[in-house]
Amino acid sequence: MSIERGLTSRALTRPTTIRDVADAAGVSVGTVSKVLNGGGQLRDETRAAVQRAAQALRFRPNEMARSLSGQRRFTVGLVSTDRHGRFSIPVLEGIEDALDAARISAFLCNTAGDPAREREHVRSLLARRVDGIIVTGQRSHPRPPLDVDGEPVPLIYAFSRVDSADAPCLLPDDEGGGRLAGEHLLRSGRVRIAHVTGPERTEAVRHRFAGLRAALASQGLDLPPSRVLTGSWSEAWGHEAVARLAATHQSIDAIFCGSDQIARGVVDALRERGVRVPDEIAVVGFDNWEIIATATRPPLTTIDMNLPALGKQAGLDLLAMIEGGPSPVSRRLPCSLIVRASCGGHAEGQPDGS
Amino acid sequence: MSIERGLTSRALTRPTTIRDVADAAGVSVGTVSKVLNGGGQLRDETRAAVQRAAQALRFRPNEMARSLSGQRRFTVGLVSTDRHGRFSIPVLEGIEDALDAARISAFLCNTAGDPAREREHVRSLLARRVDGIIVTGQRSHPRPPLDVDGEPVPLIYAFSRVDSADAPCLLPDDEGGGRLAGEHLLRSGRVRIAHVTGPERTEAVRHRFAGLRAALASQGLDLPPSRVLTGSWSEAWGHEAVARLAATHQSIDAIFCGSDQIARGVVDALRERGVRVPDEIAVVGFDNWEIIATATRPPLTTIDMNLPALGKQAGLDLLAMIEGGPSPVSRRLPCSLIVRASCGGHAEGQPDGS
DNA sequence: TTGAAAGCGCTAACAA
DNA sequence: TTGTTAGCGCTTTCAA
Numbered sequence: 001m002s003i004e005r006g007l008t009s010r011a012l013t014r015p016t017t018i019r020d021v022a023d024a025a026g027v028s029v030g031t032v033s034k035v036l037n038g039g040g041q042l043r044d045e046t047r048a049a050v051q052r053a054a055q056a057l058r059f060r061p062n063e064m065a066r067s068l069s070g071q072r073r074f075t076v077g078l079v080s081t082d083r084h085g086r087f088s089i090p091v092l093e094g095i096e097d098a099l100d101a102a103r104i105s106a107f108l109c110n111t112a113g114d115p116a117r118e119r120e121h122v123r124s125l126l127a128r129r130v131d132g133i134i135v136t137g138q139r140s141h142p143r144p145p146l147d148v149d150g151e152p153v154p155l156i157y158a159f160s161r162v163d164s165a166d167a168p169c170l171l172p173d174d175e176g177g178g179r180l181a182g183e184h185l186l187r188s189g190r191v192r193i194a195h196v197t198g199p200e201r202t203e204a205v206r207h208r209f210a211g212l213r214a215a216l217a218s219q220g221l222d223l224p225p226s227r228v229l230t231g232s233w234s235e236a237w238g239h240e241a242v243a244r245l246a247a248t249h250q251s252i253d254a255i256f257c258g259s260d261q262i263a264r265g266v267v268d269a270l271r272e273r274g275v276r277v278p279d280e281i282a283v284v285g286f287d288n289w290e291i292i293a294t295a296t297r298p299p300l301t302t303i304d305m306n307l308p309a310l311g312k313q314a315g316l317d318l319l320a321m322i323e324g325g326p327s328p329v330s331r332r333l334p335c336s337l338i339v340r341a342s343c344g345g346h347a348e349g350q351p352d353g354s
Numbered sequence: 355m356s357i358e359r360g361l362t363s364r365a366l367t368r369p370t371t372i373r374d375v376a377d378a379a380g381v382s383v384g385t386v387s388k389v390l391n392g393g394g395q396l397r398d399e400t401r402a403a404v405q406r407a408a409q410a411l412r413f414r415p416n417e418m419a420r421s422l423s424g425q426r427r428f429t430v431g432l433v434s435t436d437r438h439g440r441f442s443i444p445v446l447e448g449i450e451d452a453l454d455a456a457r458i459s460a461f462l463c464n465t466a467g468d469p470a471r472e473r474e475h476v477r478s479l480l481a482r483r484v485d486g487i488i489v490t491g492q493r494s495h496p497r498p499p500l501d502v503d504g505e506p507v508p509l510i511y512a513f514s515r516v517d518s519a520d521a522p523c524l525l526p527d528d529e530g531g532g533r534l535a536g537e538h539l540l541r542s543g544r545v546r547i548a549h550v551t552g553p554e555r556t557e558a559v560r561h562r563f564a565g566l567r568a569a570l571a572s573q574g575l576d577l578p579p580s581r582v583l584t585g586s587w588s589e590a591w592g593h594e595a596v597a598r599l600a601a602t603h604q605s606i607d608a609i610f611c612g613s614d615q616i617a618r619g620v621v622d623a624l625r626e627r628g629v630r631v632p633d634e635i636a637v638v639g640f641d642n643w644e645i646i647a648t649a650t651r652p653p654l655t656t657i658d659m660n661l662p663a664l665g666k667q668a669g670l671d672l673l674a675m676i677e678g679g680p681s682p683v684s685r686r687l688p689c690s691l692i693v694r695a696s697c698g699g700h701a702e703g704q705p706d707g708s
Numbered sequence: 709t710t711g712a713a714a715g716c717g718c719t720a721a722c723a724a
Numbered sequence: 725t726t727g728t729t730a731g732c733g734c735t736t737t738c739a740a
Contacts, residue, residue, distance in 0.1 A: 017732090028711045030713090030737095033735060036734095046709080046710080064418040068734070108460050108461070109459075123414070234649070295588070295589040388720095388726090397726090422733065423732045
């Protein structure tokens with residue numbers, strides 16, 4: 001009976017408040033708050049009564065009201081600077097995984113590379129008092145630090161380079177990836193390796209190349225400049241590169257490509273020239289972009305940047321900062337080798353890096 | 355001088371409140387609220403003084419506090435059911451465009467197809483009292499309506515089919531897309547057309563096929579079953595379909611493919627058989643997945659579903675519902691033809707549908 | 709073991 | 725033209 005108290009007098013559409021529950025259970029709001037948050041010393045019957053009332057009224061505590069008093073908002077901002085590029089999506093997924101586990105909601109902010117839009121989004125995030133912000137996006141060129149107007153909000157960069165030394169920043173270990181590719185090629189018995197990759201000036205290109213060279217060097221092998229071709233990140237460039245390799249009479253038994261798209265162009269071009277892959281020339285790609293890698297004939301052995309794992313780590317790091325921990329350190333996260341058929345040999349261990 | 359009042363006694367990290375601004379400007383909080391919200395009758399000097407104080411203190415009104423009293427939260431939930439699939443991304447972008455313009459923030463909720471996760475996210479959204487929810491995701495099979503626990507929250511489905519007649523739902527006009535493709539082929543002088551498409555039972559396959567057939571029928575042309583091949587959404591299937599077409603000695607001058615991936619497989623297979631595209635056989639794809647369509651040789655003429663426009667419309671419809679307008683009606687939004695080289699002929703008008 | 713009441717930061721109705 | 729004050733829904737002392 002007493003549980004019904006106040007049920008009839010309420011407007012039908014107004015959301016149930018803690019007050020309603022208190023009335024229905026015949027206790028005070030303070031008591032309701034305590035049972036709902038598991039605090040205080042209460043009689044079991046009281047707890048039960050309150051819980052029953054809350055259930056009956058489908059009570060759902062207003063998060064904004066809770067946030068007003070509490071210290072944390074359980075909300076973070078996700079600022080992504082490229083129009084949800086192919087790479088930021090898997091990163092976002094990883095971030096969401098980490099956040100979901102901590103029951104934190106995320107505001108999605110796409111700046112589409114527009115500084116004005118970025119400013120607006122950040123304003124809005126700060127006005128909403130988010131507990132932290134993760135910045136994702138293009139990493140070919142370093143971006144200026146996110147302007148948080150001096151606010152001391154935890155901030156981390158995931159798959160996005162910043163031109164600020166102290167900003168915590170998570171990136172894939174491209175050099176390690178290049179090394180993995182090189183080592184795999186060497187293990188497969190290849191020794192005359194060419195490298196067909198993207199724009200010379202991008203960091204990823206330089207690092208992947210350095211990794212490959214290091215792998216070869218460790219076996220005393222050299223990588224003559226004539227076998228290193230920089231171009232664009234396209235299939236078309238893969239085709240052209242093969243033509244150039246042929247024109248300059250390179251005698252090679254393997255090609256490490258800077259991306260799966262390039263690799264696909266390379267493999268197609270090789271096949272059209274009657275060169276057997278991997279028998280005559282082995283090919284390794286980069287990105288593990290499944291839709292490309294698996295449709296290539298033969299399917300591409302390639303390097304995976306483990307972007308979801310990177311995103312997840314960024315989420316965890318941010319959570320640590322929010323909890324008051326020390327600022328996490330910038331670092332490179334491992335890539336892993338994905339073995340398919342374009343390189344011959346057997347499938348090996350495929351660490352997923354997560 | 356008076357503007358400085360209270361500046362020193364405040365803890366350094368506590369965010370500035372309206373109270374601080376009021377003290378600094380030597381007015382009451384009510385007055386500050388009025389100038390900040392452009393209300394009431396105030397002396398210009400007062401306004402100026404308040405604004406100066408607000409600026410000086412870098413005052414940023416707490417959105418959660420505003421929401422507590424106000425009617426609207428200016429936040430919506432984005433529930434996407436597939437792990438940020440290739441199709442939901444462009445839809446999300448369109449949604450964000452519409453929302454940004456209305457200065458509304460969006461909570462990103464990825465359910466990864468997990469009902470438990472979906473339930474949790476919806477709970478959280480309701481607890482945060484979002485003004486509305488947009489559901490995005492797989493549309494191959496209709497999904498059950500989002501369970502909002504009876505809450506009267508505005509809700510719309512974008513690129514996601516629901517098995518509920520009255521749920522507002524926005525989808526691309528696949529049949530119209532199929533018709534566009536058929537008409538384009540006919541205009542190019544093709545009359546013996548084959549159709550290589552995805553899984554027979556999916557709605558998109560049936561609709562696109564129906565559109566093609568309608569276009570042919572309008573010219574008195576028939577589409578014999580032997581020229582309609584259903585399979586999977588892969589490049590490999592495109593290859594195989596070409597082999598089957600050849601094996602059954604079909605005499606055709608065009609192929610309309612259910613997706614760009616299939617089209618790419620078809621074009622590659624054709625080229626490998628020495629068939630010239632588009633001279634001997636014209637090919638039209640579907641999706642306008644640029645990375646595929648432009649890398650195909652020749653680049654694919656294809657159908658674009660205008661997903662960003664669809665997302666934007668979903669956002670606008672939701673806003674209308676939030677404003678209290680009538681529930682928007684479910685509908686199909688137009689596709690458009692993107693002319694490249696795989697079909698021969700000149701580039702025609704390319705309505706972008708936005 | 710429970711209740712009362714003072715905030716949290718802001719808006720809006722009402723006074724002055 | 726401006727100030728006062730009562731909420732908004734919840735948490736958290738402090739009393740009882």
